[in-house]
Amino acid sequence: MVQLPTAPGPTTARATAARRWVALAVLMLPVLLVSIDNTVLSFALPQISAALAPTGTELLWIVDVYPLVLAGLLVPMGSVADRVGRRRLLLVGAVGFAAVSVVAAFAPSAEALIAARAGLGFFGAMLMPSTLSLLRNIFTDRTERRLAIAIFASGFAAGAAIGPVVGGVLLEHYWWGSVFLLAVPVLALLLALAPAYVAESRDPAPGPIDPVSIGLVMVAMTTLVAGLKTLTKDDPRLAATLLAAGLVAGTLFVRRQLRRPEPxxxxxxxxxxxxxxxxxxxxLSVFSLVGFVFFASQDLQLVIGLSPVQAGLVLLPGTVAMVVAGLTVVRVVRRVRPARVVAAGLAVSATGYLLTALVAGRGEAVWVSVAFVALSLGIGMAETISNDLIVSTVPAEKAGAASAISETAYEGGSVLGTAVLGSILTASYQAHVVVPDGVAAADAGAAAETLGGATSVAAGLPAGQAHALLESAHAAFADGVTITAGIGCVAVLAAAVVALVTLRRVES
Structure with missing residues (x-):
């Protein structure tokens, strides 16, 4: 007698649904980790400046090299994940990321920390495309998937909220390297749970791995970002050369993909x-967010004088607002077209940057908090909707590549936010700061490079010199914040316009 298959009963369906949401919780771990890592590093910059004495350029590279390598490898790693298995690559990345995090924690110099951060970018590129693409295959129902992606996107904000507080406690009691060790227990939990709750998935008919395309992506990303960073220096010829090289490599990459039968x-x-x-x-949303956090973390600690924990608590309302906005927009977008929702939210975000430009230099933490809340509301909505639309427009078997594009946009925005806004802020500071006479040459050079350097040097100067140096440094930093806030405002408004034009035909 042949036993006919039966439809799953209510208990089986509930169990299956429960496993999907447990899988989501497991996949949130690397998302939280990446977000915490970015935020914690921003808050650790003053301690890193004091301990390793990096130049202004090295300080930017400590921040930039991780998302730079990550962004350059996300598309290749998404392609690899489609071929070898998304869960498999996720687990390999977790092991490597944890190991290199330990190396970064004990880096003896700025150069060593930059190298370790590059290693974290390499293994981080294995983590990120796998998470979103696995969600695309786990949640096949559109309504469920939209909620799952909203939770996924909100994980970045949750990590940003947790990072400053937890990292602040570590920075107040331990050395700066302790913030990198946060990755170890998080990834250990991922390695323990993922094999049991996250099913393997891959492209059933993958094409061959293309080393030439991988190289072109890396060259394009690296030279474009390096060129943007060099624009703020007195070397326009080098900047133009790097930017041209990046555009050529990017053009060759696109042409190669168009010619290949399996790009x-x-x-x-x-x-x-x-x-x-x-x-x-x-x-553009992430560009604006990361640029804000880069200068706000320094403003709160080095100008206003808050501890890392206090600075994290100032930004906490904004990160909570981002989480709430990202989850609430799931219901709103059922009734209102995505174009209108995203544009309205980003218009609110623009007021946050406008407020920052108007009050820069006042030294009041409340204005930083209010501005960050406004900025976060729109970005929380935009991230949820944009990530959902990106993965929903491709077949499930190509989810790895689409997820890689989404993550590349996120990390590309992170790179550019620091490279462009951070470089402009640094250049403005260096152009306006005045070091008092009588300061030793080495100390004068450090004070003229970064606000962190000026703060460290002032701690060892007589009261009169210290006051003059800090007053000049704070004023120079405020001038830079005003400029970068204006650029951030324009970027957010540009994102709103793009949403109105390109998403106008997308139904609720």
Whole structure:
């Protein structure tokens, strides 16, 4: 007698649904980790400046090299994940990221820390495409997937909220390297739970790995960001050369993908307005967010004089607002077109940057907190909707590549936010700071490089010299914040316009 298959009963369905949400919780671990890592590092910059004495350029590279390597490798790693298995690559990345985190924690110099951060970018590129693409395959129902992606996107904000507080406690009681050790227990939990709750998935008919395309992506990303950073220096010829090299490499990459029968990245997806518009909104939103955190963390600690924990608590309302906005927008977008929701939210975000430009230099933490709340509300909505649209426009078997594009936009925005806004802020500071006479040459050089350097040097000067140096440094920093806040405001408004134009035909 043949036993016919039966439909799953209510208990089985509930168990299956429960496993999906447990899988989501497991996949949130690397998301939280990446977000915590970025935020904690921003708050650790003053301690790193004092301990390792990096130059202004080295300080930017300590921040930039991780998302730079990550962004350059996300598309290749997304392609690899589609071929070898997304869960497998996730676990390999977890092991490598944990090991290199320990190396970074004990880096003896700025150069060593930059190298370790590059290693974290390499293994981080294995983590990120796998998480979002696995969600695309776990949640096949559109409504469920939209909520799952909202929770996923909110994980970045949750990590940003947890990072400053937990990291602040570590920085007040231990050395700066302790913040990197946060990755170890998080990834240990991932390695323990993922094999049991996250099913393996891959592209059933993958194409061959393309080393030439991988190289072109890396060259394009590296030279473009290096060129943008060099623009703020007195070497326009080098900046132009680097930017030209990046554009050439990017053009060659696109042409190669169009010619290949099985491209590493299907660039034709960018002909879909909703897809390309969502990628642009994602990038510009993160550009604005990371640029704000870069100068706000220094302003709160080095100008206003808060401890790392206190500074984290000042930004906590904003990160909570981002989480709430990201989850609430799931219901709103059922009734209102995504274009209108994203544009309205980003218009609110622009007021946060406008407020920052108006009150820069006042030394009041409350204005930083209010500005960050406004900025976070729109970005929380934009991230949820853009990530959902990016992964929803491709077949499930190509989810790794689409997820890689989404994560590349996120990390590309992170790189550019620090490279562009951070470089402009640093250049403005260096152009306006005045070091008092009588300061030793080495100390004068350090004070003229960064605000952290000036703060460290002032601690060893007589009261009169210290006051003059800090007054000049704080004023120079405030001038830079005003400029970068204005640029951030323009970027957010540009993202709102892109959303109105490219998402106008997307239904609720």
């Amino acid at each position: 590493m990245l299907d660039v034709r997806l960018f002909t879909i307005p909703a897809f390309s518009g969502s990628v642009a909104v994602n990038l």
